[in-house]
Amino acid sequence: MKQIITQIRKTPLYTEWDVDTLIYNGDPSNRIDLVFLGDGYTVDETALYSNNVQTYSNFMFNSISPYNEYSSYFNVYKIKVISQESGSDHPEWDPPVYRNTALGSYYGCEGIDRLICADDDSVYAAAQSIPWYDEIVVLVNDPTYGGSGGDYFISYNGFWGPYVFMHELGHSFANLADEYLYGDFPGTVSGCNCDPNSVNPGWQSWIDIGSPGVGTFLGCSFNNLYRPTYDHCMMMSLQEIFCVVCHEQTIRSIYELVRAYDDVFPSTDTLSLETLSPQLFEIIPLTPNTHSLKVKWFVNDQLKSSENPFNFTSSSAGSFIVKGIVYDSTEMVLDDPLNLLVDSKEWQVTVIPGDYLCGDANQNDTVNVSDVVFIINYLFKGGPEPVPYASGDVNLDQEVTVSDVIYLINYLFKGGFKPCNL
Numbered sequence: 328m329k330q331i332i333t334q335i336r337k338t339p340l341y342t343e344w345d346v347d348t349l350i351y352n353g354d355p356s357n358r359i360d361l362v363f364l365g366d367g368y369t370v371d372e373t374a375l376y377s378n379n380v381q382t383y384s385n386f387m388f389n390s391i392s393p394y395n396e397y398s399s400y401f402n403v404y405k406i407k408v409i410s411q412e413s414g415s416d417h418p419e420w421d422p423p424v425y426r427n428t429a430l431g432s433y434y435g436c437e438g439i440d441r442l443i444c445a446d447d448d449s450v451y452a453a454a455q456s457i458p459w460y461d462e463i464v465v466l467v468n469d470p471t472y473g474g475s476g477g478d479y480f481i482s483y484n485g486f487w488g489p490y491v492f493m494h495e496l497g498h499s500f501a502n503l504a505d506e507y508l509y510g511d512f513p514g515t516v517s518g519c520n521c522d523p524n525s526v527n528p529g530w531q532s533w534i535d536i537g538s539p540g541v542g543t544f545l546g547c548s549f550n551n552l553y554r555p556t557y558d559h560c561m562m563m564s565l566q567e568i569f570c571v572v573c574h575e576q577t578i579r580s581i582y583e584l585v586r587a588y589d590d591v592f593p594s595t596d597t598l599s600l601e602t603l604s605p606q607l608f609e610i611i612p613l614t615p616n617t618h619s620l621k622v623k624w625f626v627n628d629q630l631k632s633s634e635n636p637f638n639f640t641s642s643s644a645g646s647f648i649v650k651g652i653v654y655d656s657t658e659m660v661l662d663d664p665l666n667l668l669v670d671s672k673e674w675q676v677t678v679i680p681g682d683y684l685c686g687d688a689n690q691n692d693t694v695n696v697s698d699v700v701f702i703i704n705y706l707f708k709g710g711p712e713p714v715p716y717a718s719g720d721v722n723l724d725q726e727v728t729v730s731d732v733i734y735l736i737n738y739l740f741k742g743g744f745k746p747c748n749l
Contacts, residue, residue: 346456347377349384350403355459357613358402359584362460364453365407366430366445367414367468373407379466379484380405386489387496390567393574393581393659396617400585404457415443415469415483429453432467432481441473443481450479461584462500464492490565497562501580503573506547506554506563514549519576520562521547521554530555530572532661538571574659579667587620587653587670588612592636596674601681602642602717609636610651610672618657625650639676642717643725644747647676686721686735686746688713694746699735702727721746 352358363383368376388398410428417424419435430453431446445465454463463479466488474482474491476498482491497503504518515523522528525543533541533555540556547554554563560570569577590611600606612620612635622635627648631637639649655668663669686694689701702719704710706729713719719727722734737743 344409344453344456345407347405347407348402349380349405350388350398350401352399352402353589355402357585357589359400359461359581360402360404360457360459361462361464362454362457363403363405364430364450364463364465365410365468366432366465367410367412367426367428368408368466369411369413370409372413372468373409375468375484376407376466377405379468379488383464383466383482383489383492387493391493391561392569393578396615396657396659397578397581398616399614400581404460406453406456408453410468413468415467415471417471430465432465432469434469434471434473436475441471443467443473443475443483445481454479462496464496466492487565490561490567494561494565497569497573497577501573501577503562503569503576504548506560508546508550509548511550513551516548516552518548518562520560520570520572521549521552523552525553528553528555530575533571533575536661541571571659575661578655578657578660579663579665582655582667585613587655587668588672591651591672593674597677598674599677599679600641602644602678603640603681603715605638605640606676607636607638608649608651608674610653612653615655615657618655620653620655622651622653625652641676641678641725642715642720642727643723644678644680645723647678649674649676680747681715681717683715683718685718685748686738688719690714690718694735694739696739699732699739702732702735706732723747 363380365376384403387394389395408429412426412428414426416426416433418433419440430449432443434440434443436442436444450463450465454460465479465481467481467483469483470485472483472485472487474495476495480495480499482488482495502518504516504521506520519529528543540559543553544557545553555572556570558564560573561568562573588610592609598606610622612622623630624632624637650671650673652671660668686698688698705712713727719731721731738745
């Protein structure tokens with residue numbers, strides 16, 4: 328079918344079209360870049376195309392969860408593809424109707440009347456106007472109900488178009504399966520929302536917490552598979568909601584394409600500091616609309632702070648690994664086996680001794696018993712702390728304690744190691 332239609336097509340492949348950036352939330356390398364293409368829109372229907380794109384984009388990001396919560400993770404572009412004729416091919420009609428369109432869309436794909444396909448080469452050529460795209464959607468200017476999902480997805484622009492658009496996006500973006508039955512026969516699908524097991528299905532975690540309406544309901548694409556809800560999902564019927572299982576998978580799919588943070592400070596991966604010299608570390612997380620991502624800071628695998636930014640100092644010389652871990656703790660994801668919602672950044676920090684005499688806690692330019700007395704007064708009698716503080720940390724454990732007193736006594740009277748020379 329596709330081969331015959333391609334043979335009669337007269338429109339050449341266009342490799343470049345005018346582009347409008349509708350939504351820009353950040354660097355395309357760390358955003359999901361959604362590209363709209365139109366087919367069957369003539370030069371006189373450019374305003375209709377623009378209105379359709381705006382309507383579908385608004386529906387996606389204003390009405391449908393979890394895309395509304397994560398709208399800041401997306402950039403949206405409209406490529407102004409112009410066709411010679413309005414509409415789409417209908418080889419399924421009697422008599423068939425063919426139109427000269429830029430992307431060669433046609434109904435009756437694979438023998439299914441409402442399944443719309445297009446000429447792949449034309450679609451990908453047009454999309455090269457935004458070569459960094461992540462998702463392509465083709466809007467077909469035709470009132471006949473239809474759509475399809477795959478490497479790119481297609482929706483008609485009629486009354487139910489925005490719902491078809493979201494349903495097909497579920498296929499293409501999150502690999503969700505149809506939950507309605509194709510017929511009374513068995514089969515297999517790859518979507519996480521269909522499972523052959525009525526006991527312990529892939530969404531058992533949602534059943535265990537008693538998520539309302541979630542269970543195992545027979546029939547999911549095929550009659551031998553189970554779906555998570557009876558009819559509470561966009562993948563079952565046209566409605567303004569995805570079930571919790573599809574929510575979860577959509578968010579995991581989002582984090583397959585983006586990193587949980589936009590930027591870090593400092594930008595270099597290796598640093599050299601003197602003892603007691605402070606260094607600020609910061610991670611700039613992405614910003615969902617409904618909650619904030621969390622950041623934890625570790626030094627040599629020891630948790631140091633849950634505040635962002637993090638101020639690192641060390642009274643001791645040595646090598647340190649400073650790690651910031653940023654994660655999305657959304658309640659819409661219970662299972663994240665691949666840790667997609669977690670990212671991290673590491674810095675290698677070398678701390679060298681500053682300009683002071685280790686052990687000279689009272690700053691008299693020598694190390695003797697008076698320094699032992701000084702530290703004892705600081706620890707037990709409210710005396711002043713060593714200046715710099717690192718001068719009293721003679722055993723390099725990053726704090727001044729009674730163990731430093733013992734260390735100094737051993738050095739002064741028992742031939743122990745020199746201060747800061749373990």
